[in-house]
Amino acid sequence: MSLSWSAKDHKNTNQPAATGQKRSRNDAGNKVTVVLGAQWGDEGKGKVVDLLATEADIVCRCQGGNNAGHTVVVDGKEYDFHLLPSGIINPKSTSLIGNGVVIHLPGLFEEGDKNEKKGLKGWEKRLIVSDRAHLVFDFHQVVDGLQETERQAQEGKNIGTTKKGIGPAYSSKASRTGLRVCDLLGDFKDFSTRFKNLVHQYQSMYPSLTVDVEDQLKKLKEYAERLRPMVRDGVYYMYEALHGAPKKILVEGANAALLDIDFGTYPFVTSSNCTVGGACTGLGIPPLNIGDVFGVAKAYTTRVGIGAFPTEQLNAIGELLQTRGHEVGVTTGRKRRCGWLDLVIVRYAHMINGFTAIALTKLDILDVLDEIKVGVAYKLNGKRIPHFPANMDILHKVEVEYETFPGWKTDTSAARKWNDLPAKAQNYIRFIENHIGVPIKWVGVGKSRECMIQMF
Structure with a gap:
């Protein structure tokens, strides 16, 4: 099946141009x-x-x-x-x-x-x-947990991080104390010194942090050799x-x-x-x-951890989406919060990313609903706002304007082409497409590869 990869005619640009000839400017290479x-x-x-x-x-x-x-x-x-x-x-x-x-x-x-x-x-x-990728160390993961505990104690709320050390590793990168793959594969003595300094830096901020430096370095040396060929x-x-x-x-x-x-x-x-x-x-x-x-969007909306979620349904609908959709985080095992499809956020994502097409997934989860709502605009003090608010206090206050659709009340999980979908489901998909202004290239109706209906 054609997946419309746009690869133009390629010439190898590594050949030097002949003297005095104008160099060709049209070969941008693969996309x-x-x-x-x-x-x-x-x-x-x-x-x-x-x-x-x-x-x-x-x-x-x-x-x-x-x-x-x-x-x-x-x-x-x-x-x-x-x-x-x-x-x-x-x-x-x-x-x-x-x-x-x-x-x-x-x-x-x-x-x-x-x-x-x-x-x-x-x-x-x-x-x-x-070789330029930064490394996440075990202590970054411990620090991630410590920071969450601290946020909880100070503000009564945390960020809901996965505690995988990602934030602290990017912090080390931004503060120029991080260590990269090329450092690990370079002079190990130099790497060890910098590793120890990084540990001390974190220990001065988090006195309860204990790190068995020698044991860590021994393991890292072994990982380095396994990593080197890649x-x-x-x-x-x-x-x-x-x-x-x-x-x-x-x-x-x-x-x-x-x-x-x-x-x-x-x-x-x-x-x-x-x-x-x-x-x-x-x-x-x-x-x-x-x-x-390609932008990927679910036929409804979910979110893990805390933070504003305008279309969240803290009711039987939310529970139904959660159980039918098996909405549990792959990384954290946390239950996901669920709500209606929010087209304000999908349009906002499109403004930033310039999607050329969308994949709409998990349409089949909506099969049992009598009616389906779609968030199309946010209102603040009764007035529509044309943008997605940056300020979280404002986002918490917005009122969502919904468009309501009749449910199709039909099992779509066996559908393999557009015409297999009930008319009401087709109508729902076309509405989304027109509202965002981006064509929907795939519609997902199940877990496996075969359950992705390709539209064009």
Whole structure:
């Protein structure tokens, strides 16, 4: 099936131009396809990536860490990925962890080994890790927990982090005390000194933090040797991939637009840019090479942890969506909060990301409802507001304006093409498409690969 990868005619730009000739400017190289979450995460990005990864040559992660959780079902087997790109399942493709990702090495190897037991073969040979990626240490994870406890004590509320050390690792990166993959693989004596300094820095802030430095360094030295064969200069690798033979390159976003450090519902966000800009900075590729940007949205809305959620349903509807949708976090095991589809946030995500198409997932969860509501606008003091509020106090106060649709009351899980869907479900999908102004390319009606109806 055609997945509309836009790869133009390629010439190798590495050849020097003949003297005095005007250099050709039209060869931008291969385009990458980016898959991003359009809500608060857990939209089913893994499934869309998995669909595209069957034809991809390279699948990349560009930001976040093992705070992401993507489940992919292949031949009835469920694989859980947190740090590994979900494309690792495809034996013909290469998976790349880019410089924008923060890597917890024990987590990476544990994840690989666990999936290997389920039947994932040869993953270490298909994985490339950027030498510029920052490392998450065990003490970053401990500090993450300590900070949450502190926030709870001071403000009576926490952020609801996954306690995977992601925030503290990005903090170390921003304060220029972080350690990268290239440091670990360089002079180990120098790495050890810097590691000890970083530990002391955190211990001065958190006196209760205990770290067995020698034991940690011993383990890190072992991880370094296991990691070494996978490490490459990510910028050079991506440049070669973009400007060599035609290739299908896929970027798998983690988290989602409303969790973006700049554009999300701050402070209840993650610590990286999970919008389209993060693909450029997290891999070292120019905007010129971004091709299709696919947004993934659920047919309703969910959110994990605390933070504003205008369309949340704290009632029987919310409970029904939670139980029918099995809405439990892959990474945290926490129950997800559920509510009606909020098109204000999906349109906002589109403003930032410029989606070329949308994948709408979990439509089948709505099969039993008598009526279905869709949030189309926010009102403040009775007046429609044209934007998505940055201020959380304001977002908590908005009143949602809904559009109501009759339910289709039919099982859609066996639908495999557009015409298999009931007219009322088609109507719901078309409304969403028209309201956002982006075509819906896939509609998901179940867990497995086959349950994604391709529209064009």
